[in-house]
Amino acid sequence: MSDAPRRLNLALQGGGSHGAFAWGLLDALLEDEGFEIAGITATSAGAMNAVICAEGLRTGGRAGARAALDAFWTGLSEVKTPFSPVSMTALRKAFDPLGVFQSAAFKWFDMLTSVASPYDFNPWNFNPLRDHLTDQVDFAALAADPPLKLFISATRVGSGTVRVFREGELTADMVLASACLPYLFQAVEIGGEAYWDGGYVGNPALFPLFYEDDLPDDLLICWINPLEQAEVPRDSGAILDRLNEISFNASLLAELRSIAFVQSLLADEVIASRLAGRYRSIHVHAVEADTALAGLPVASKFDTSTAFLTGLKDQGRARFQAFAAAHRADVGVRSSVDIRARYLK
Numbered sequence: 001m002s003d004a005p006r007r008l009n010l011a012l013q014g015g016g017s018h019g020a021f022a023w024g025l026l027d028a029l030l031e032d033e034g035f036e037i038a039g040i041t042a043t044s045a046g047a048m049n050a051v052i053c054a055e056g057l058r059t060g061g062r063a064g065a066r067a068a069l070d071a072f073w074t075g076l077s078e079v080k081t082p083f084s085p086v087s088m089t090a091l092r093k094a095f096d097p098l099g100v101f102q103s104a105a106f107k108w109f110d111m112l113t114s115v116a117s118p119y120d121f122n123p124w125n126f127n128p129l130r131d132h133l134t135d136q137v138d139f140a141a142l143a144a145d146p147p148l149k150l151f152i153s154a155t156r157v158g159s160g161t162v163r164v165f166r167e168g169e170l171t172a173d174m175v176l177a178s179a180c181l182p183y184l185f186q187a188v189e190i191g192g193e194a195y196w197d198g199g200y201v202g203n204p205a206l207f208p209l210f211y212e213d214d215l216p217d218d219l220l221i222c223w224i225n226p227l228e229q230a231e232v233p234r235d236s237g238a239i240l241d242r243l244n245e246i247s248f249n250a251s252l253l254a255e256l257r258s259i260a261f262v263q264s265l266l267a268d269e270v271i272a273s274r275l276a277g278r279y280r281s282i283h284v285h286a287v288e289a290d291t292a293l294a295g296l297p298v299a300s301k302f303d304t305s306t307a308f309l310t311g312l313k314d315q316g317r318a319r320f321q322a323f324a325a326a327h328r329a330d331v332g333v334r335s336s337v338d339i340r341a342r343y344l345k
């Protein structure tokens with residue numbers, strides 16, 4: 001293989017503040033000139049990472065993308081969230097270093113959202129991320145001159161199906177729709193249709209990548225939502241969180257099952273000759289955050305303290321660097337993950 005950068009596509013999951021792990025992955029990938037991002041499919045926090053990265057690339061190349069991601073994530077600690085009791089202010093960090101108040105506040109807020117909808121406790125439909133996002137992204141300019149292909153997933157409330165928004169049409173509403181948790185925010189309406197978080201039906205959706213002829217065959221998944229849980233959750237918050245993790249992984253696992261099936265067909269030379277031009281052999285790679293996020297409570301998905309976010313960034317950087325050291329030569333040649341053994345057992 002030549003010295004040209006190894007092109008790959010990224011799949012970025014959602015996960016609230018845990019998306020800072022993907023910030024670290026992107027930072028290390030952009031720093032490594034041996035790789036090039038061709039397309040990104042993303043949902044929720046992953047969608048935020050995707051558009052911020054794309055805007056940074058558009059305005060300042062790799063260095064601009066890294067700086068934009070830094071500004072977005074470090075700036076989250078300053079975002080005002082009056083209806084969320086789990087944002088870690090300087091006062092809480094000073095008087096609650098062990099997170100006792102944060103945990104209790106989350107339980108109170110969790111009870112509130114179980115009996116009241118965002119149409120009740122947030123009738124003004126305030127979303128603190130809107131200004132933070134639009135301050136950093138010129139959506140009109142990005143749509144007119146995208147530096148890479150983007151696929152942002154949201155869930156149609158009416159039909160329960162996935163809608164994938166593309167780079168040439170992206171607006172702030174589309175990204176916010178992808179991150180719209182229905183127990184926290186009112187549904188985002190676009191073109192007369194209501195949308196919720198894309199994680200319910202595509203976290204993220206992989207299929208759009210397979211219909212783009214100019215995209216590479218390599219896919220790197222940044223896996224945020226834990227696949228395995230060592231202990232059975234026993235309190236209501238932990239049970240709900242595990243249910244969300246399972247449901248938010250389900251669509252991605254289903255698509256990986258389809259990829260594994262096609263791989264098995266193409267492994268047979270006779271069948272492969274008959275399917276030539278109809279199916280692509282996708283090389284799958286993964287960087288997983290399971291151990292990095294192990295033991296973190298559900299409240300941590302709302303923790304926007306700088307120390308917490310930069311800690312996850314550091315782990316994401318380290319995981320990507322370990323992936324690059326072990327599997328750089330695989331990109332463009334073969335999968336570095338056995339899909340059946342790792343995800344479909």
